[in-house]
Amino acid sequence: MVYVATLISNPAHGALTREVISAARAILPGSDEAAHLDGDIAAEIPFDPPADFSIHGIEDTVRAALQGAPVDVVVQLAAGRRKRLFVADMDSTMIAQECIDELADMVGLKAHVAAITERAMRGEIEFEPALRERVGLLKGLSASVVDDVLRERIRLTPGGKALVATMKANGAYTALVSGGFTLFTGPVGAMIGFDEDRSNVLHVADGLLAGTVAEPILGRDAKTATLIELRDRFHLSPSETLAVGDGANDLGMLGEAGLGVAFHAKPKVAAAAHARIDHGDLTALLYLQGYTREEIREG
Known part of the structure; x- marks a missing residue:
């Protein structure tokens, strides 16, 4: 099943740099290219995780990889959102x-x-x-x-x-x-x-x-x-x-x-x-x- 990780920053100061997106993709198994939803404010990354993965676990891992960047990370099924x-x-x-x-x-x-x-x-x-x-x-x-x-x-x-x-x-x-x-x-x-x-x-x-x-x-x-x-x-x-x-x-x-x-x-x-x-x-x-x-x- 395809999941998506949505990365979101505050519109007052967009923080989705190329480096932030690359760091997230490096963590997400089977990740595809990021789709920008709103410039440097929001993007989503489709990925294909193993069957036994933990949603909150992978969210925490991605947040840690972003090294304090003010970016929210939410993982959910891509379909039916x-x-x-x-x-x-x-x-x-x-x-x-x-x-x-x-x-x-x-x-x-x-x-x-x-x-x-x-x-x-x-x-x-x-x-x-x-x-x-x-x-x-x-x-x-x-x-x-x-x-x-x-x-x-x-x-x-x-x-x-x-x-x-x-x-x-x-x-x-x-x-x-x-x-x-x-x-x-x-x-x-x-x-x-x-x-x-x-x-x-x-x-x-x-x-x-x-x-x-x-x-x-x-x-x-x-x-x-x-x-x-x-x-x-x-x-x-x-x-x-x-x-x-x-x-x-x-x-x-x-x-x-x-x-x-x-x-x-x-x-x-x-x-x-x-x-x-x-x-x-x-x-x-x-x-x-x-x-x-x-x-x-x-x-």
């Missing part, structure tokens, strides 16, 4: 921030809340009680500050609009599924172009955050269930699905997807996912599917 369902985490994935941390900054508790967020995303504490604790600290905050946070602090991760626009143009359904809040996923999902968004509901009373969140909380299990539900709705096989996230509560959906991508993720998540992107932006998920620069829609 283009996906028809895309499910994405929001915080620290499709946007650069953690929304609850930014809300906490409004009441002078960002450092405290961010520490809890970090532990939850690393899988050191359970997500649901950690969310309840953090939401409780926001009690009494004006709900109107959400608009301020969206306007002044939230920044879309580079490549996200192009990723969603290109996949939708090629027939995929896209869903933003977050352990965050509808007050954010609605506007963010619309800005990026997702078909739908799902997240948690913050209780608001008299224009103030009540310090509670609607139950049941959308966490790890609900994210996984959403991927399965949408996959079944569109009569797709698991191999036709793609998921991306960075935290421990994304591990279920990353494992369930045909291709689960850990994006600039916590160590536990990066180690467990099918693929990891540590250097590229979100267009990396298009190159993993074999899209070329000419096929990418800017959104």
